Amino acid sequence: MNHDRREQEETERVEALLRADPGPSPSELAEARLMLKRALARERSDGATPAPAPLRLASRRWLRISSQAAGFALLVALLAPVLPRVLPAGADARAPIDVVASLAGEASAMRARIAPYLPSLPSLPSFPLPAGMTSRPMEMRPSPAGGLLDWIPSLHSDAR
Amino acid sequence: MTVPAKPFDSANDAAEVRAFLAGDEGAFERLVDRYQRPILHLCQRLLGIEESKDLFQEVFLQAWRALPQLRSPGAFRTWLFRITIRRARRRRLARPGPAGLDNLDRFTAESEGDPIELSEELARMRGSLARLPERQREVVLLRHYEDLSFAEIAAVLGIREDAARANHYQGLKRLRRELHVDSGGSDGSRGGRERTDEP
Numbered sequence: 073m074n075h076d077r078r079e080q081e082e083t084e085r086v087e088a089l090l091r092a093d094p095g096p097s098p099s100e101l102a103e104a105r106l107m108l109k110r111a112l113a114r115e116r117s118d119g120a121t122p123a124p125a126p127l128r129l130a131s132r133r134w135l136r137i138s139s140q141a142a143g144f145a146l147l148v149a150l151l152a153p154v155l156p157r158v159l160p161a162g163a164d165a166r167a168p169i170d171v172v173a174s175l176a177g178e179a180s181a182m183r184a185r186i187a188p189y190l191p192s193l194p195s196l197p198s199f200p201l202p203a204g205m206t207s208r209p210m211e212m213r214p215s216p217a218g219g220l221l222d223w224i225p226s227l228h229s230d231a232r
Numbered sequence: 233m234t235v236p237a238k239p240f241d242s243a244n245d246a247a248e249v250r251a252f253l254a255g256d257e258g259a260f261e262r263l264v265d266r267y268q269r270p271i272l273h274l275c276q277r278l279l280g281i282e283e284s285k286d287l288f289q290e291v292f293l294q295a296w297r298a299l300p301q302l303r304s305p306g307a308f309r310t311w312l313f314r315i316t317i318r319r320a321r322r323r324r325l326a327r328p329g330p331a332g333l334d335n336l337d338r339f340t341a342e343s344e345g346d347p348i349e350l351s352e353e354l355a356r357m358r359g360s361l362a363r364l365p366e367r368q369r370e371v372v373l374l375r376h377y378e379d380l381s382f383a384e385i386a387a388v389l390g391i392r393e394d395a396a397r398a399n400h401y402q403g404l405k406r407l408r409r410e411l412h413v414d415s416g417g418s419d420g421s422r423g424g425r426e427r428t429d430e431p
Contacts, residue, residue: 079408086407086408086411089411090357090377093273093357093358095269095270096269096272096284101269101272104285104289107285107289108292108293115296
């Protein structure tokens with residue numbers, strides 16, 4: 073009990089001492105302020121201005137979108153050359169075309185997602201279809217179904 | 233003696249920040265007017281008298297440059313203290329010699345404004361503060377010199393509120409012990425001046 077009281081008194085004394093610290097004097101403040109004033113003047117004369125926030129936010133968003141697009145392009149570039157090799161020997165000759173069509177579908181979906189953020193983009197180039205193919209929409213193979221993600225397990229499957 | 237703390241007004245800060253972002257350079261000057269005393273005081277206690285003016289200048293320059301990135305203008309005060317703490321840590325790390333070792337003369341040196349009758353006790357207390365581990369010292373300073381709540385301290389230091397409370401408790405306990413020993417307390421020794429308690 074006595075110990076607690078002494079501890080309390082000591083704590084109060086420490087707190088009182090902390091409160092009693094007068095802090096910087098007016099002359100110290102004036103000197104620090106003068107140094108700051110000079111530094112700010114130097115900064116302004118160097119042409120440094122704080123950039124407005126909206127511009128920074130817009131550039132950050134643009135950076136995010138372009139990095140996503142670059143990532144997707146890299147994925148396509150990596151996958152495209154290896155596709156003919158990983159397909160089974162007896163596979164349908166149109167299989168690589170289906171894969172490319174899936175990738176194109178993913179690309180157009182991504183383009184639709186990011187289009188509102190882009191100021192303007194040139195129209196995508198059109199490529200002529202190989203001889204013998206019509207311009208009607210291609211039928212997708214029923215298995216594996218649909219999107220690019222469904223293809224990935226089959227690419228890495230091991231028949232053994 | 234002790235300068236009474238001006239009542240804190242986050243709405244006023246927010247208005248000045250918005251005015252500055254709208255192009256009113258005078259608004260930044262008014263913010264400096266408002267915070268120059270607490271920031272310089274904190275700089276003196278974090279790094280000592282000598283380096284405090286350089287740190288003060290760095291803090292406000294950094295604030296001037298980065299103000300457009302401040303998401304919540306009402307949080308200007310805690311943001312400014314955060315800049316101060318980080319810059320002070322960086323300067324301490326950049327010092328030559330063993331990291332975190334402070335020259336106590338920097339802290340126990342009298343300031344021009346110190347009242348004569350308080351100088352000896354103040355010097356002892358400042359020396360004890362300088363020997364506290366960094367985190368404890370920061371918490372004690374923010375709590376007792378800047379009147380920040382534990383929630384605000386936690387936000388400034390990026391720690392949990394209960395950690396801020398624990399550091400405050402440990403810091404005061406240590407100060408109590410050191411001051412008691414320094415003034416010839418129960419154990420009779422006058423040790424500790426040369427010791428550094430940095431973890």
